[in-house]
Amino acid sequence: MDKINEDIQAYLEDIINEERDVARNGRIPDYIEKVDNEDHGAISIAITGLNGKTIQAGDDEGRFSLQSISKVISLAVALMDQxxxxxxxxxxxxxxxxxxxxxxxxxxxxxxxxxxxxxxxxxxxxxxxxxxxxxxxxxxxxxxxxxxxxxxxxxxxxxxxxxxxxxxxxxxxxxxxxxxxxxxxxxxxxxxxxxxxTSIEVTIKELARIGAVIANNGKDIDSDEQIIPSDVVTVLKTFMVTCGMYDQSGAFAIDVGIPAKSGISGGIVAAVPGRMGIAVLGPDLNKHNNSIAGVRLLRKMSERWNLSLFNQ
Amino acid sequence: MDKINEDIQAYLEDIINEERDVARNGRIPDYIEKVDNEDHGAISIAITGLNGKTIQAGDDEGRFSLQSISKVISLAVALMDQxxxxxxxxxxxxxxxxxxxxxxxxxxxxxxxxxxxxxxxxxxxxxxxxxxxxxxxxxxxxxxxxxxxxxxxxxxxxxxxxxxxxxxxxxxxxxxxxxxxxxxxxxxxxxxxxxxxTSIEVTIKELARIGAVIANNGKDIDSDEQIIPSDVVTVLKTFMVTCGMYDQSGAFAIDVGIPAKSGISGGIVAAVPGRMGIAVLGPDLNKHNNSIAGVRLLRKMSERWNLSLFNQ
Amino acid sequence: MDKINEDIQAYLEDIINEERDVARNGRIPDYIEKVDNEDHGAISIAITGLNGKTIQAGDDEGRFSLQSISKVISLAVALMDQxxxxxxxxxxxxxxxxxxxxxxxxxxxxxxxxxxxxxxxxxxxxxxxxxxxxxxxxxxxxxxxxxxxxxxxxxxxxxxxxxxxxxxxxxxxxxxxxxxxxxxxxxxxxxxxxxxxTSIEVTIKELARIGAVIANNGKDIDSDEQIIPSDVVTVLKTFMVTCGMYDQSGAFAIDVGIPAKSGISGGIVAAVPGRMGIAVLGPDLNKHNNSIAGVRLLRKMSERWNLSLFNQ
Amino acid sequence: MDKINEDIQAYLEDIINEERDVARNGRIPDYIEKVDNEDHGAISIAITGLNGKTIQAGDDEGRFSLQSISKVISLAVALMDQxxxxxxxxxxxxxxxxxxxxxxxxxxxxxxxxxxxxxxxxxxxxxxxxxxxxxxxxxxxxxxxxxxxxxxxxxxxxxxxxxxxxxxxxxxxxxxxxxxxxxxxxxxxxxxxxxxxTSIEVTIKELARIGAVIANNGKDIDSDEQIIPSDVVTVLKTFMVTCGMYDQSGAFAIDVGIPAKSGISGGIVAAVPGRMGIAVLGPDLNKHNNSIAGVRLLRKMSERWNLSLFNQ
Known part of the structure; x- marks a missing residue:
């Protein structure tokens, strides 16, 4: 791992540690607690560059269900079909x-x-x-x-x-x-x-890769295959901005400004166009049903690396 | 005027002529009809580049009131103040x-x-x-x-x-x-x-210039003065995407994808970040209270020149 | 038929004739038009006294479905059961x-x-x-x-x-x-x-008899059998006043003041406590889905005979 | 005081004592607590017969503001005027x-x-x-x-x-x-x-007398003067049944069945047509903004003396 990646890794570990406490200030839906994602204290970040490289920090390597994140993928299938x-x-x-x-x-x-x-x-x-x-x-x-x-x-x-x-x-x-x-x-x-x-399960790194392909306008980051047509990806990214975070979407657009979609399993996928995919996972949800830690971690990264779509 | 500008001018005239009929398929609010913008058949476009050059097409040089477009400007003042x-x-x-x-x-x-x-x-x-x-x-x-x-x-x-x-x-x-x-x-x-x-009146060219300064992250396009701080402009652009076109904002984000704000006088200001400001004016409003022609003209320009924020 | 009944009969015929035109100023739900109550111009009244005597006027002897009127009967069954x-x-x-x-x-x-x-x-x-x-x-x-x-x-x-x-x-x-x-x-x-x-079908006279038993506190008007307990009938009559006429219940309470329940087949059952049951049938519905003629006929009868619960 | 009245008096004292505790299980609006009705533990009943006789029980002789009860009186004035x-x-x-x-x-x-x-x-x-x-x-x-x-x-x-x-x-x-x-x-x-x-203040006995005149179809119980025309009183009584207890009106109609109007000062006026006026006062309000004790006391009296309009 080169110096830059080491720095990023260290930064990610830092912000995860900063958020560990507030991450538990909400609640986990009953059935998620019961049958999904055994390690419920888990808080994690993965970043996948368009070059295919991934940096991961935090204590979780387990699988968790996509929940509402899958709505982005089914929308892609429907748009390709019809x-x-x-x-x-x-x-x-x-x-x-x-x-x-x-x-x-x-x-x-x-x-x-x-x-x-x-x-x-x-x-x-x-x-x-x-x-x-x-x-x-x-x-x-x-x-x-x-x-x-x-x-x-x-x-x-x-x-x-x-x-x-x-x-x-x-x-x-x-x-x-x-x-x-x-x-x-x-x-x-x-x-x-x-x-x-909604029950499909992924790891944090797999989720970051999903974000990276969206950030890459639908082209696979390894094979360059156009998995989703570019105009469909435009639609996905737009909805991720206007409606991706339930009834917190507007605030997320102002505070973070990255196309993203959350699920009640605590995961969030984010796609920074032309730059990277990001996945975050945090246990407890806020009143809008978004991961408390997840939203806060994305905000910190957006501010540090100037990732907002509205600040370019 | 150079060749490129001539082509743009011609294109703008073309699309204005294409939209002239549907532009009247709605209604004008009573008091706008009565006291604002005498020439109510007017349909017009102005584009101002970040270099300060403006291209204008259509039959209107009159003034019209900002109406809800002014909400963007008052928000800027409030954010700068507080x-x-x-x-x-x-x-x-x-x-x-x-x-x-x-x-x-x-x-x-x-x-x-x-x-x-x-x-x-x-x-x-x-x-x-x-x-x-x-x-x-x-x-x-x-x-x-x-x-x-x-x-x-x-x-x-x-x-x-x-x-x-x-x-x-x-x-x-x-x-x-x-x-x-x-x-x-x-x-x-x-x-x-x-x-x-909401009663402040501008010309179509002045409105395009307002869009251009927003597109220029708040810096004046002639003097380079930072008229609005960059982080405030980020907020303005975000709201223009998520809420700028009343209850048609989501569809506009999908179909056009440019930060924009409409007013019931029929004007719309749009800011294409790093590229240009656009103003359009069309008389009749659709059921969402946006200019029928205005929305259609912006969609055509966005598709032709690939202006969507979500397609970069 | 004695003189009083002849007078009532004549009065009912009169008001039916007065309402025949406005009775068609609305609409009939498609499936009611198609499969229920063949004679859709029908407009009719039946009044059943607590002595069991019935007076009927109007041109309809056919059957029509209870529709929402049945909600009163199922509520009675549920209250008796639980x-x-x-x-x-x-x-x-x-x-x-x-x-x-x-x-x-x-x-x-x-x-x-x-x-x-x-x-x-x-x-x-x-x-x-x-x-x-x-x-x-x-x-x-x-x-x-x-x-x-x-x-x-x-x-x-x-x-x-x-x-x-x-x-x-x-x-x-x-x-x-x-x-x-x-x-x-x-x-x-x-x-x-x-x-x-909701598909149970009755004649106008049968519907008036239903109203009469409710008006008789649940006792059969012929056999004196207590078909529904008195305290259950109290509940039925209360809901008929506060909620019996959909989102026109409040106006009906003010203008008519009789416990009543309407159905989209055009029928309405009314129970004048201690006095009589009334059924009316009129084809077209108003925007609240109540029979236009039905509401007007009940209002006329209420005013003529001082039937309002709130005017005793 | 004769024997019957003594019995009623005793009964009223009994039920007041039964309700004293639950009467405080809610809240009093701040400004009512502060400036209205000094004795906020007060719980009281007054009954005025159409013969003008009044029986009062409970510990309160103070004045309290009519609040929403006054809406019945202003409606009467408007109907008489227009x-x-x-x-x-x-x-x-x-x-x-x-x-x-x-x-x-x-x-x-x-x-x-x-x-x-x-x-x-x-x-x-x-x-x-x-x-x-x-x-x-x-x-x-x-x-x-x-x-x-x-x-x-x-x-x-x-x-x-x-x-x-x-x-x-x-x-x-x-x-x-x-x-x-x-x-x-x-x-x-x-x-x-x-x-x-809404700031007009009355005693519990005065409020019961207001109820008695309404119960007497608008005729003064002493002078027989027609203070409010009978058809206007019909309207008042109807609204008292359908809308008199805020968003608890429907439940009150089922459980009590007496035309009544509440105010956030804790008072409720009730009119039992042809029989009596009742006023109750209890301090704390339930979530519908009706006096907790007031509703319960009226229910007890209604059940004991069979006062429901829907049970006649």
């Missing part, structure tokens, strides 16, 4: 100040569809746009893309976590969507894909 | 899917403050943060900054438009804010500043 | 200004349950409280009570209407309820009962 | 599940007016309908009616309480109403009447 025009007939593009499971916004608006692909209702509508003969074929497309982005063909979903994803609020959102024509088919044609994809 | 920490104790950072005059979001959230500085409630809270002994002194700071950004010391507000800005919904928002402690003082200490600043 | 305490752990008692299918109110309130037994979410929760080994056994209890109240053991549900009741918004409400613990079991343990009971 | 048609062009008739100061309902509905005369927005619109040359003349009409109903020409408003009523949320509601045309004139033409009328 094109923007068709997909955006089923889901909107607007951020919302409401929590991720909210139905209210849909009811108040006159047109009534799910507001964007990053809230649960929208992600369910997006999953409904993935092409494939069977449920399994459609899920395999999301899993295959995750494996390619992460650079690990062994990645899979956690069967135990999957059991817990089967929640009634998602069923309500499916039928609410279907009543407005934003999703078609049977509940079991759509929701199992959603539940499985 | 700093981020203090200002953001009075206004949030979150985009909202609700219309600009909405109170509902404040009521539903537990903390209850105005959601961001680009909705009316938030802009009123921001105006309350501007320092100055008298109402006039505080308004003069907004006017002075507008003049500097636009490069014209003669710019003023339109007295007739100002009369029409005195609207009850803004009064309701003032008191709603004050009941939660998000604004202090008397209604007449705050709202006249808001009403006057 | 008692007030248990039932009101699953559904609230508060009127709401929102439409009958609304979810918003549940989301905004902190406790989050369905607001009252007369909105769809609440009626679904109430159906979930009916005791019985099988779905069919539970539905048969609602049907049996309807037959007893109406005085016709042949009453049944319309199979074709039933097919159309299977709607996604109700499925969404079921799961939304279940996610909060307000209903248990499988969707198909609950919703078929709801869909079938 | 008639139902005009008044109900400015305020709706629908109950709402929202808290009394809520604006959300108005924003979500398409027509947008205040929902009913018992929420603050509606009461302000109603006050705007009272006729009179000056603010003071209009307020004096409300005060005069209060004095007549209470049978005490010395009743007045509490100047100190009045100072505290001047709250920004009411100012916001005034302008929100005015922006929709539901109120006209200047803020200071309307709100001082509202603030003064």
């Amino acid at each position: 094109g923007k025009e068709k997909v955006f007939q089923h889901v909107g593009k607007e951020p919302t100040g409401d929590p991720y499971h909210s139905l209210m916004g849909m009811e108040v608006k006159k047109d009534g569809g799910p507001l964007n692909p990053m809230v649960n209702a929208g992600a369910i509508a997006v999953v409904g746009q993935i092409k494939g003969e069977t449920v399994d074929e459609r899920f395999q497309k999301v899993l295959a893309l995750t494996r390619k982005l992460a650079g690990n063909p062994e990645i899979d979903y956690n069967r135990e976590v999957y059991q817990y994803e089967d929640q009634d609020l998602n069923r309500a959102l499916f039928y609410y969507n279907r009543s407005g024509g934003y999703v078609e088919g049977d509940l079991l044609d759509v929701l199992p894909i959603y539940w499985k994809m | 700093g981020k920490e203090k200002v953001f104790q009075h206004v949030g950072k979150e985009p909202t899917g609700d219309p600009y005059h909405s109170l509902m979001g404040m009521e539903v959230k537990k903390d209850g403050g105005p959601l961001n500085p680009m909705v009316n409630a938030g802009a009123i809270a921001v105006v309350g943060q501007i320092k100055g002994e008298t109402v006039d002194e505080r308004f003069q700071k907004v006017l002075a900054l507008t003049r500097k950004l636009a490069g014209n010391p003669e710019i003023d507000y339109n007295r007739e438009v100002y009369q029409y800005e005195d609207q009850d919904l803004n009064r309701a928002l003032f008191y709603y804010n004050r009941s939660g402690g998000y604004v202090e003082g008397d209604l007449l200490d705050v709202l006249p500043i808001y009403w006057k600043m | 008692g007030k305490e248990k039932v009101f752990q699953h559904v609230g008692k508060e009127p709401t200004g929102d439409p009958y299918h609304s979810l918003m109110g549940m989301e905004v309130k902190k406790d989050g349950g369905p607001l009252n037994p007369m909105v769809n979410a609440g009626a679904i929760a109430v159906v979930g409280q009916i005791k019985g080994e099988t779905v069919d056994e539970r539905f048969q209890k609602v049907l049996a009570l309807t037959r007893k109240l109406a005085g016709n053991p042949e009453i049944d549900y319309n199979r074709e209407v039933y097919q159309y009741e299977d709607q996604d918004l109700n499925r969404a409400l079921f799961y939304y309820n279940r996610s909060g613990g307000y209903v248990e079991g499988d969707l198909l343990d609950v919703l078929p009962i709801y869909w079938k009971m | 008639g139902k048609e005009k008044v109900f062009q400015h305020v709706g008739k629908e109950p709402t599940g929202d808290p009394y100061h809520s604006l959300m309902g108005m924003e979500v509905k398409k027509d947008g007016g205040p929902l009913n005369p018992m929420v603050n927005a509606g009461a302000i619109a109603v006050v705007g309908q009272i006729k009179g040359e000056t603010v003071d003349e209009r307020f004096q009409k409300v005060l005069a009616l209060t004095r007549k109903l209470a049978g005490n020409p010395e009743i007045d408003y509490n100047r100190e309480v009045y100072q505290y009523e001047d709250q920004d949320l009411n100012r916001a509601l005034f302008y929100y109403n005015r922006s929709g045309g539901y109120v006209e004139g200047d803020l200071l033409d309307v709100l001082p009447i509202y603030w003064k009328m």
